[in-house]
Amino acid sequence: MPSALVTLDMLPSIEVELKNAVDSSNIPALADFHNMMAYHMGWEGEGAGPGATGKRIRPLLVLLTCAAAGGQWQHALPASAAVELLHNFSLIHDDIEDNSPLRRGRSTVWVKWGIPQAINTGDAMLTLAHLTILRLADHINPIIALEAVRILQQTCLELTKGQYLDISYENRSDLALDDYWPMISGKTGALISACTHLGALTAQADRVIQAAYRMFGYNLGLAFQTLDDLLGIWGNAANTGKSAQSDLVSGKKSLPVLYGLGQNKAFAQRWREGPILPGEVESVARLLEQEGARDYTQETAACLTDKALGALEVARPTGPAGDELYTLANQLLKRQV
């Protein structure tokens, strides 16, 4: 079977698993409790549909890794749904914490239902993530299921540590490059490495192979984030037509910005004077490029990409799922600036 067909086979199963988890609370007395989660997942309410669900990259990574490591991907479905629910829990709470009114072009949960219900809905989605991964024990021995639960819990703790750093950075004027990695390891690296780790674990791959897949996911996550940071300043939308979308305007503590702050030259001086305005975006981006931030970010992304693909080589993925894992990694990492 051609590799893309593997993915086409997996996506509907992921959606069924996710709906089973969320629909477990769908009783009349709790109608809105369910609706808030179904709305956030992109299934209900205005703007529902494929554009609102996201691409389900994380659960796909779990299933492709499981299959590529010689396992039956159907057995890993509870883990794949769990990482997607965990991801969506963090989005619901991040949107409150960042005061974001929109997510994928739709009103965020807190805007529609208020902060109290949005906090509680995030809590519920986190809990569904953990309840869902327990279903691994239906097909896999309990010691491995417990190990999977532990990986998901530890990932969640790393997420909260990364988010703590991100929020705490808002009030700090002394940030530099070293502050980037602990934040982004928690916010991005932890979850993507959990995806590939859980896939290899449910395939019952040996420890060395599990570690290689985990390394692949970790570096894939960091490389992706680094490229995203690059596009957020020098991508087409950010740098030209839609300057309001630039990470420079939103004040995001991205890799180029922290590199620039660490240089402590003209960019750092301008940054500390207050928010960058849309009209300044092109000139400030040029300044940051002159100080070396663009090259540094690009080299870092290339280095992380090499590490990710190197780890994937070590893991020796097999079959059409293995091919698709390379394809997916290349798609994620070869976005052009």
Place this chain on the structure above:
Amino acid sequence: MPSALVTLDMLPSIEVELKNAVDSSNIPALADFHNMMAYHMGWEGEGAGPGATGKRIRPLLVLLTCAAAGGQWQHALPASAAVELLHNFSLIHDDIEDNSPLRRGRSTVWVKWGIPQAINTGDAMLTLAHLTILRLADHINPIIALEAVRILQQTCLELTKGQYLDISYENRSDLALDDYWPMISGKTGALISACTHLGALTAQADRVIQAAYRMFGYNLGLAFQTLDDLLGIWGNAANTGKSAQSDLVSGKKSLPVLYGLGQNKAFAQRWREGPILPGEVESVARLLEQEGARDYTQETAACLTDKALGALEVARPTGPAGDELYTLANQLLKRQV
């Protein structure tokens, strides 16, 4: 050994287990992340000390039940710390959701550190609860450990359902008695029944005994809540000297209030006209009593207390821990109005 000594033995061990869980994040880069949790737990910051920690009733119930059901309570310590961490997660988020500035006489986490950090700290504490209960597997077979994890997760889902109802009741004018039980089963019954269930499970008691302990906890929780509701309107502080402390002023959807709303007489009419003012507390409390709410609440509490103690009889608790379980239940249930 006299029964009270059992409790005295357990309390320091509970505190050590809790501190181990929270201190796992105590590194310099995450100092405030740790401090927020340690502050909320009552260990650090202004007003820290026994008055700020709470009485640790829930973890004591886990350990006493384990010992009374013939188990080694030391093996249940991870479960006891987990329920206390779960309880404290819900307090941190409830305080934001209810806009409460004070908890046990101290500023709440969101007041001291802002809503974004408080949401994230609650998430971290919830995660620590789930990571902590996994440590049961150090001493207990993995199938039982998985069952304990499942009980805690399910409890957490029930908590969020109860909290959803509580928040949604704020905007409803058609509430009646039937709306009380699903809310309070989730908010109070679920966690207390999890305590006694987890105690019996870790003691590896048979299913019938586990179910009896669970029933004991469930009815104990509901009876306690019902008595708390009674005291909130007709207790000394609420009814006389400190009328601002009355549940009538805070607008709490307590059992007497929902009973009164269901009667749809003078009390219901007054309630729907807007918030009760401190100066009206005595007269409105008298109205509610005349309409039968006080008697109804008292009878309900007595009935639930009988059910709780009846279930405890069925469970046949043994030894000094068994005696202490009766003592604790009686202390909780015999508070005078």
